Amino acid sequence: SDLNGRVRFDFDERISESVTDGGLATAVTVSPVTGDVRVSHGRSSLTVWLDGGFRPGLVYRVTLLPVVSDLFGNRMVNAFEVIFSTGGDAVPTATLAGEVWDRLSGQGVDGAVVRAVGADSLVHVARTDDRGVFALRYLPAGDFVLTAFQDIDRDRDVGARETQGSVPASLAAGDTLLIDIPVIAPDSTPAVAGVGRALDSVTIVVEFDDFLDPEASSDQISVRLTREGVE
Numbered sequence: 001s002d003l004n005g006r007v008r009f010d011f012d013e014r015i016s017e018s019v020t021d022g023g024l025a026t027a028v029t030v031s032p033v034t035g036d037v038r039v040s041h042g043r044s045s046l047t048v049w050l051d052g053g054f055r056p057g058l059v060y061r062v063t064l065l066p067v068v069s070d071l072f073g074n075r076m077v078n079a080f081e082v083i084f085s086t087g088g089d090a091v092p093t094a095t096l097a098g099e100v101w102d103r104l105s106g107q108g109v110d111g112a113v114v115r116a117v118g119a120d121s122l123v124h125v126a127r128t129d130d131r132g133v134f135a136l137r138y139l140p141a142g143d144f145v146l147t148a149f150q151d152i153d154r155d156r157d158v159g160a161r162e163t164q165g166s167v168p169a170s171l172a173a174g175d176t177l178l179i180d181i182p183v184i185a186p187d188s189t190p191a192v193a194g195v196g197r198a199l200d201s202v203t204i205v206v207e208f209d210d211f212l213d214p215e216a217s218s219d220q221i222s223v224r225l226t227r228e229g230v231e
Contacts, residue, residue: 003056004049004053009047014044027064027068030060046068062082079127092140094138094175096171097134097135098133098178100112100114102184103184104184110132112148113149114128114134115146139171140171143170145166145169160186161185193207
């Protein structure tokens with residue numbers, strides 16, 4: 001096959017040139033990531049290719065996100081995906097799927113980028129839907145680190161100030177593994193204890209000025225009680 005070939009999405013009517021606020025390239029994800037994504041706009045089509053072409057021996061997923069509208073402002077309802085192989089061994093069939101959710105609100109995160117990196121250092125990528133759900137299909141077996149983040153600056157990389165989270169995952173051949181990724185905005189300042197009050201005769205409630213990690217072990221907490229006026 002032509003590794004310098006292109007993928008074209010054709011529509012049944014003319015589409016708006018204003019595809020998305022982040023530019024044409026943000027309308028498409030190509031997984032695994034092996035080069036910069038390029039997108040050109042036609043009257044009723046979008047054409048996608050990679051700088052340097054596609055690499056041999058891989059299974060690619062080219063996903064058109066639901067951001068394209070016609071000239072009347074009617075937007076796509078669902079994402080559309082093209083999957084193809086550039087040769088090599090049998091197509092892997094393992095899948096990682098789940099939900100990216102905000103640890104503060106408990107809600108799914110819309111439009112988050114999800115990256116899965118295995119031992120071969122290839123970066124597999126997907127985006128969450130409006131419920132925070134993602135799916136990474138056609139993955140090889142192995143151990144992965146999944147990182148989810150809100151790509152605020154649209155540079156396709158994790159920024160120090162962007163909401164993010166990471167979890168490990170292990171896949172066997174043919175597995176479908178459901179895994180959730182909690183994310184939270186970075187915070188460089190510690191939580192400071194403020195108001196303390198007695199809830200009852202044996203319980204004291206202490207309120208902090210920031211959110212605490214609900215998964216932190218109580219072994220990390222040290223408390224000292226003293227009587228008023230006594231050191």
